Amino acid sequence: MNNIGLHDSELRAAALCYLEQLDLHPQDLSSARARVLKAVRSLDRVSRIRALLALFCGENTARTAIETSARRHKVQLHQDLPAPLLKDLSRIATELCGRPVGQLIWEMGQ
Amino acid sequence: MAPVNDPYRTCAWLLKALSKISAKEQSKRLGFSNICQIMMQPEMTFVCHPDIFYVLLSPFSVELPPITDSLVQNFLREPGESSFGDLFDHLYPRLYRYFAVRGFARDLAAELSHDVLLSVFRNSASLRDHSKFYGWLFQIARNTLLQHRRKNHRLDFFPSQLDPAAFFTPPPCESVFYDWIQCLPEDEREICVLRYVDDLDYQSIADSVGIPMGTVKWKLHQAKSKIANLLNAEIGVRR
Known part of the structure; x- marks a missing residue:
């Protein structure tokens, strides 16, 4: 009996049929895109605020301030950056580094 | 005899010749030395052209292209x-x-x-x-x-x-x-x-x-x- 050899191309073709049967077209790509990009925008803002706070108050203070405020306001940073959290950060920056820095943080978070 | 003036026709010719070898041989990853071995077989002898090597080796020598995305x-x-x-x-x-x-x-x-x-x-x-x-x-x-x-x-x-x-x-x-x-x-x-x-x-x-x-x-x-x-x-x- 001749033994059958199995080639990558055959396995790929079989895998493709398997995928076609599962009908895996991501539904609502545009809404997923909008959701992910909104989260990315929020994370981007947080990272800019953190960088600015770190510049004036130090890396640890910046991280602790953001994490504590997020916990206090029960906020997930990739979902939202609400006004009370921003106010907190702005107040911390004002206390530590003066009013202009606090104002800057507030403006950046908007 | 392979058509040496046209590397693409030669490539097609060689691929056709390759299809005649056993499935086991084909499934091997074809590197430079393997190509040379195949080409040295009597029925496949022809005058080599550098372009032919380029055309022949490029699809075989790399498993998958590096990510240049x-x-x-x-x-x-x-x-x-x-x-x-x-x-x-x-x-x-x-x-x-x-x-x-x-x-x-x-x-x-x-x-x-x-x-x-x-x-x-x-x-x-x-x-x-x-x-x-x-x-x-x-x-x-x-x-x-x-x-x-x-x-x-x-x-x-x-x-x-x-x-x-x-x-x-x-x-x-x-x-x-x-x-x-x-x-x-x-x-x-x-x-x-x-x-x-x-x-x-x-x-x-x-x-x-x-x-x-x-x-x-x-x-x-x-x-x-x-x-x-x-x-x-x-x-x-x-x-």
Whole structure:
């Protein structure tokens, strides 16, 4: 009996049929895109605020301030950056580094 | 005699000649020395032209092209909303498919893909070797999947069913690929799916699963042998 050899191309073709049967077209790509990009925008803002706070108050203070405020306001940073959290950060920056820095943080978070 | 003046016609001629050699020979990865050996066979002797070698070797000498994906490179160079937005359309369907194939319902597959993408955005600075992007991406996907299963099984009290490869979505109708992978142990099944369904190269599979590339090749070879044996046994039974 001749033994059958199995080639990558055959396995790929079989895998493709398997995928076609599962009908895996991501539904609502545009809404997923909008959701992910909104989260990315929020994370981007947080990272800019953190960088600015770190510049004036130090890396640890910046991280602790953001994490504590997020916990206090029960906020997930990739979902939202609400006004009370921003106010907190702005107040911390004002206390530590003066009013202009606090104002800057507030403006950046908007 | 090969038409030496036209490298493309020569290439077609040689490929036709290659099709005459045994399937076992063909399945070998054809490097330079193999090509030379084949060309030295009496029925294939012809005058060599440098262009012919170029045309012949380029498809065979590299297993898969290195990642030169400009979208990935753009994002890794300048991570930001715009570069990530461009990358999204490229990554999301692959991630969605990754989770959907592994037994997750539509909504959950979308949710987990979302989590992986955010993780990619957050941690992109930690990826030093940009060519390992896909391995790294699927490593995050795999960790997310394991984390999700661990969390759920802790709640459902089924701690024994943690292996990610144990769950693959069964097709609605008969699928030979699904039947084939059922005969494999979990680790080989996972690697087979990463290779043929998720379409990853050896290095990316090694990075995502966390084993050496040689082991990946070996396991794939083993898996293919087992599937081939299964097919041979089936043919034997039919005869």
